[in-house]
Amino acid sequence: MRKAKLQAATIGGSADEIEAQFYEALQQANLDKLMACWADEDDIICIHAGGNRLVGSVMIRAAYETLFAGGSTATRPEQIHKVESLTSAMHNLVEREVRVTAEGQQETFVIATNVYQRTPQGWRMVAHHASPGTTDLNKAPSHETQVLH
Numbered sequence: 001m002r003k004a005k006l007q008a009a010t011i012g013g014s015a016d017e018i019e020a021q022f023y024e025a026l027q028q029a030n031l032d033k034l035m036a037c038w039a040d041e042d043d044i045i046c047i048h049a050g051g052n053r054l055v056g057s058v059m060i061r062a063a064y065e066t067l068f069a070g071g072s073t074a075t076r077p078e079q080i081h082k083v084e085s086l087t088s089a090m091h092n093l094v095e096r097e098v099r100v101t102a103e104g105q106q107e108t109f110v111i112a113t114n115v116y117q118r119t120p121q122g123w124r125m126v127a128h129h130a131s132p133g134t135t136d137l138n139k140a141p142s143h144e145t146q147v148l149h
Helices: 015-026 029-036 056-068
Strands: 045-047 052-057 073-086 090-099 104-119 123-132
Touching: 015 029, 015 073, 015 090, 015 104, 015 123, 029 056, 045 056, 052 056
Parallel strands: 045 123
Antiparallel strands: 045 052, 073 090, 090 104, 104 123
16 A cells, blocks of 8 residues: 655645545545655554554554545544644534434544644654544533543
């Protein structure tokens, strides 16, 4: 599998812009655009809701390729809580996913954490971790909810 070309000129200059590009790519099922959001490093990590840990761009690309084979996904980030510094950013958010099934349209809410680092190519995603989803937004933990583990 090939790596996406680095696209510093076409990808934004902040973690917020990379995040917007990432969710646009999901909605468009655009694999190259999505992979351009990721850092070009061997140790990037992606954990899909209920899935295994994927390490490296080859594994991450293959997982999204499989996901996109079923079409695009209407996923929007909401309730974003940010921790940022000069060289890194962590965004914890609720992903609102809308899927059309045989029973009609269904919304799922997933808690996700996206981690970004400033690289020589600009800001890039280095980790995406999503929890199993719920169909009830009221049951999705918010940043006000405290859960100890």
